[in-house]
Amino acid sequence: MENFYKSYGKRIMDLLLSSVGLVATSPLFLLVALAIKREDGGSVFFKQERVGKGWKTFKVWKFRTMVENAERLGLKITAGEDPRITKVGRFLRRYKIDELPQLINVVKGDMSLVGPRPEVFEYASRYKEDYDYILKVRPGITDFAALEFIDEEEMLKDAENPEEYYINHILPKKIELYKEYIKRQSFLTDVGILLRTLMRIVRRDA
Numbered sequence: 001m002e003n004f005y006k007s008y009g010k011r012i013m014d015l016l017l018s019s020v021g022l023v024a025t026s027p028l029f030l031l032v033a034l035a036i037k038r039e040d041g042g043s044v045f046f047k048q049e050r051v052g053k054g055w056k057t058f059k060v061w062k063f064r065t066m067v068e069n070a071e072r073l074g075l076k077i078t079a080g081e082d083p084r085i086t087k088v089g090r091f092l093r094r095y096k097i098d099e100l101p102q103l104i105n106v107v108k109g110d111m112s113l114v115g116p117r118p119e120v121f122e123y124a125s126r127y128k129e130d131y132d133y134i135l136k137v138r139p140g141i142t143d144f145a146a147l148e149f150i151d152e153e154e155m156l157k158d159a160e161n162p163e164e165y166y167i168n169h170i171l172p173k174k175i176e177l178y179k180e181y182i183k184r185q186s187f188l189t190d191v192g193i194l195l196r197t198l199m200r201i202v203r204r205d206a
């Protein structure tokens with residue numbers, strides 16, 4: 001049963017839940033798009049190249065939460081009160097609404113609902129042996145590491161060099177959690193992670 005889930009069931013669940021999710025959140029997509037456009041008139045979506053299963057690269061979709069061309073103005077990561085983050089973007093990031101367009105990536109097959117978070121090639125390649133193992137599965141929207149580091153930006157805000165701290169301290173911990181997920185991957189594990197993620201988001205201000 002477990003092998004069936006990994007081979008077929010997980011993809012069926014991804015397609016079903018992500019399709020329903022896109023339909024159910026379509027009014028929210030419209031509201032977010034209008035808010036982003038009203039703030040600065042820029043593009044609604046932000047797409048960044050990440051590495052997926054088998055080191056195949058793809059464009060991950062997010063609602064844009066930073067100023068246009070933000071990557072040219074700073075690091076690939078954000079820390080604390082990053083001045084590139086817009087007012088609307090700060091709200092979207094707090095409640096993880098900016099991640100919703102990744103449901104499109106799930107439908108396309110680039111990602112799964114649950115799995116190791118997709119990383120940029122520059123960072124993943126520094127831990128190539130670990131990622132050779134991690135990228136045997138599709139990356140996901142949420143997993144153990146996403147839950148553990150849900151406030152990653154706050155963790156980075158006091159670092160003298162946020163990028164160096166991320167690569168040398170946070171990413172190795174994420175890698176261990178990615179490996180733990182792969183070992184424990186199952187229907188019940190995935191459902192549990194999805195429920196925990198929703199609860200963490202709903203309780204952000206509790």
